[in-house]
Amino acid sequence: xxxxxxxxxxxxxxxxxxxxxxxxxxxxxxxxxxxxxxxxxxxxxxxxxxxxxxxxxxxxxxxxxxxxxxxxxxxxxxxxxxxxxxxxxxxxxxxxxxxxxxxxxxxxxxxxxxxxxxxxxxxxxxxxxxxxxxxxxxxxxxxxxxxxxxxxxxxxxxxxxxxxxxxxxxxxxxxxxxxxxxxxxxxxxxxxxxxxxxxxxxxxxxxxxxxxxxxxxxxxxxxxxxxxxxxxxxxxxxxxxxxxxxxxxxxxxxxxxxxxxxxxx
Amino acid sequence: xxxxxxxxxxxxxxxxxxxxxxxxxxxxxxxxxxxxxxxxxxxxxxxxxxxxxxxxxxxxxxxxxxxxxxxxxxxxxxxxxxxxxxxxxxxxxxxxxxxxxxxxxxxxxxxxxxxxxxxxxxxxxxxxxxxxxxxxxxxxxxxxxxxxxxxxxxxxxxxxxxxxxxxxxxxxxxxxxxxxxxxxxxxxxxxxxxxxxxxxxxxxxxxxxxxxxxxxxxxxxxxx
Amino acid sequence: xxxxxxxxxxxxxxxxxxxxxxxxxxxxxxxxxxxxxxxxxxxxxxxxxxxxxxxxxxxxxxxxxxxxxxxxxxxxxxxxxxxxxxxxxxxxxxxxxxxxxxxxxxxxxxxxxxxxxxxxxxxxxxxxxxxxxxxxxxxxxxxxxxxxxxxxxxxxxxxxxxxxxxxxxxxxxxxxxxxxxxxxxxxxxxxxxxxxxxxxxxxxxxxxxxxxxxxxxxxxxxxxxxxxxxxxxxxxxxxxxxxxxxxxxxxxxxxxxxxxxxxxxxxxxxxxxxxxxxxxxxxxxxxxxxxxxxxxxxxxxxxx
Numbered sequence: 001x002x003x004x005x006x007x008x009x010x011x012x013x014x015x016x017x018x019x020x021x022x023x024x025x026x027x028x029x030x031x032x033x034x035x036x037x038x039x040x041x042x043x044x045x046x047x048x049x050x051x052x053x054x055x056x057x058x059x060x061x062x063x064x065x066x067x068x069x070x071x072x073x074x075x076x077x078x079x080x081x082x083x084x085x086x087x088x089x090x091x092x093x094x095x096x097x098x099x100x101x102x103x104x105x106x107x108x109x110x111x112x113x114x115x116x117x118x119x120x121x122x123x124x125x126x127x128x129x130x131x132x133x134x135x136x137x138x139x140x141x142x143x144x145x146x147x148x149x150x151x152x153x154x155x156x157x158x159x160x161x162x163x164x165x166x167x168x169x170x171x172x173x174x175x176x177x178x179x180x181x182x183x184x185x186x187x188x189x190x191x192x193x194x195x196x197x198x199x200x201x202x203x204x205x206x207x208x209x210x211x212x213x214x215x216x217x218x219x220x221x222x223x224x225x226x227x228x229x230x231x232x233x234x235x236x237x238x239x240x241x242x243x244x245x246x247x248x249x250x251x252x253x254x255x256x257x258x259x260x261x262x263x264x265x
Numbered sequence: 266x267x268x269x270x271x272x273x274x275x276x277x278x279x280x281x282x283x284x285x286x287x288x289x290x291x292x293x294x295x296x297x298x299x300x301x302x303x304x305x306x307x308x309x310x311x312x313x314x315x316x317x318x319x320x321x322x323x324x325x326x327x328x329x330x331x332x333x334x335x336x337x338x339x340x341x342x343x344x345x346x347x348x349x350x351x352x353x354x355x356x357x358x359x360x361x362x363x364x365x366x367x368x369x370x371x372x373x374x375x376x377x378x379x380x381x382x383x384x385x386x387x388x389x390x391x392x393x394x395x396x397x398x399x400x401x402x403x404x405x406x407x408x409x410x411x412x413x414x415x416x417x418x419x420x421x422x423x424x425x426x427x428x429x430x431x432x433x434x435x436x437x438x439x440x441x442x443x444x445x446x447x448x449x450x451x452x453x454x455x456x457x458x459x460x461x462x463x464x465x466x467x468x469x470x471x472x473x474x475x476x477x478x479x480x481x482x483x484x485x486x487x488x489x
Numbered sequence: 490x491x492x493x494x495x496x497x498x499x500x501x502x503x504x505x506x507x508x509x510x511x512x513x514x515x516x517x518x519x520x521x522x523x524x525x526x527x528x529x530x531x532x533x534x535x536x537x538x539x540x541x542x543x544x545x546x547x548x549x550x551x552x553x554x555x556x557x558x559x560x561x562x563x564x565x566x567x568x569x570x571x572x573x574x575x576x577x578x579x580x581x582x583x584x585x586x587x588x589x590x591x592x593x594x595x596x597x598x599x600x601x602x603x604x605x606x607x608x609x610x611x612x613x614x615x616x617x618x619x620x621x622x623x624x625x626x627x628x629x630x631x632x633x634x635x636x637x638x639x640x641x642x643x644x645x646x647x648x649x650x651x652x653x654x655x656x657x658x659x660x661x662x663x664x665x666x667x668x669x670x671x672x673x674x675x676x677x678x679x680x681x682x683x684x685x686x687x688x689x690x691x692x693x694x695x696x697x698x699x700x701x702x703x704x705x706x707x708x709x710x711x712x713x714x715x716x717x718x719x720x721x722x723x724x725x726x727x728x729x730x731x732x733x734x735x736x737x738x739x740x741x742x743x744x745x746x747x748x749x750x751x752x753x754x755x756x757x758x759x760x761x762x763x764x765x766x767x768x769x770x771x772x773x774x775x776x777x778x779x780x781x782x783x784x785x786x787x788x789x790x791x792x793x
Binding site: 220221224248249250251256257260261262263 | 269271337338339340341342343344476477
């Protein structure tokens, strides 16, 4: 195995987001401790770690989800390329951030509306999108989520009537329709059966050609299958970050090794 | 950290590998002694040991594959299982070399009058046995430094082999009636060299297992 | 413990089970039978008096000529004004409290007091309305005063129904809406209001069902008991074709008419009262039926 210990793991790659000494406080409690990492562009980066390590908290910083609840405070920056804006800056409107960075949640949460309305909602809130363009973009998003062929004859039936796996793909289509730069996946398959899980993982592998992907998962084999880079978090810190094959064959940190071999977590 | 059920399986595999290693050491020891003492009984014992060595070979591979399939091992566990399978192969080849040496002794060399140059083979055998012992110890104790020393010892073995070859070839030229014996000796020295090579492989696998570094095919084998 | 003892224990516990089921059934039946008895009694007395004349006549000194026209029209338009006032106010307050108000002591104080208001006796509302609407704002003893008074009465119900319906919406839906870039108002308009509409409507109708039977607060704010004319029609023949004169007109409502007839000595008027009661009951049951239908229809669409 070639020694890549000396070169930084993401050297030579375009970086989509730089997390710069990010700390996060929920009230007085510090949940993230000075996390620094580079999220490479158009690659899949996975965040793994035991419960309570802060991986979901870190994920939700990217689309300012914490702004929705009182008592939260960011300290540090997340800079998005190409203009290098710090999306955590209070001056920046979180809505602007969410239009560039989408999210897919742990349990599929389609709106109790039709399939078409669900996917089109991202465009509806923007306003000023022509009806014909909406139709075209909805279809493109559904194709991107590998769902169009299954639902093309019932776009105007309720989204809630789809199976669990289809609902999650519907949510992925909803996240895609706005042509985001980054898609955040928060344990997207933890509520799905193995076949639906496989379909979503295939989708992620395809989507990364067009979009940068950040995925939180508690399933290590999934992180190993699906991601190019893996970050291991422990007690609010980023304990290790490297190419996935490196993390899973020869991690530098003993904590990482103990976690991925199942000795704790 | 809790002990996993899997750890018991890994330890079991570890024990079997060590047992096979011990068996190989025994086989070489007996083969060499048979050569020096011209003892045909000992060669028969070596032939009997081969069956056990082959059994180990199959079992160990079987168990390793099963553990990989069932447990999806990562990191250190994964490297251990990969290394175990490779070491298994090297040990099997070593056992083979011991058997070859005994066959050469039993079917050919004992039929000839004794030759003093058997000492060359004895020297090489000593180095080879030392290398094997060190590599197995390095494996047992996960000692990277000891494994490194085995690589250095290989240079000595190569030197001995080159010298032996040179000397035996000139002996063949100068003493043609006894050339058959000399040819047998060449073959035996080749066996010993091969044992040394396989011991080196085992040492390289130990480094991979412990550090995750692949140090094969490097002229300068020093680890930073 | 041997099998036989176990079995005996099971039989004993099952008997207790059956006993409780029986007691529950009896309690239910008591309530049901009492209600049914009341209804049947009312019907027997009143159904004979229900005819087109009864529904289109004004009240009179003669029981057989007396009708409930002014009463049921009055009830209808007062309910209309009540609904129109209570719904926007109550829904807006409910939405504000659930979605916009910060979770602090002031908000908790407001929440507690709204719940308290729901228990305030209706006549107290009447007294307050007398001071504020009739005198201070000079709205007089009119339909609009009645509507506003009853609106205040049912406001806590509407607010609480709104809040309960909104609370039923899982936070994952809110997060999903925000995650695609919706503003708070967009989220409320596109998701909160549509999904809670069923529950809100149900609450409104339950409130109106209560208001329709109120007489004490309306008497306090000047509802008449004997009125032989209708409020002016809202539609006119000349520009601007609608007027609001009817809001300022005097009025009466069914419960008041009912009470008036029942207090008279003549038995014939009592029959009239029974008939009026039947009409009131029908209107109430119809509204409740509507509430159930709406709830059912909305539940089919929305599954949490």
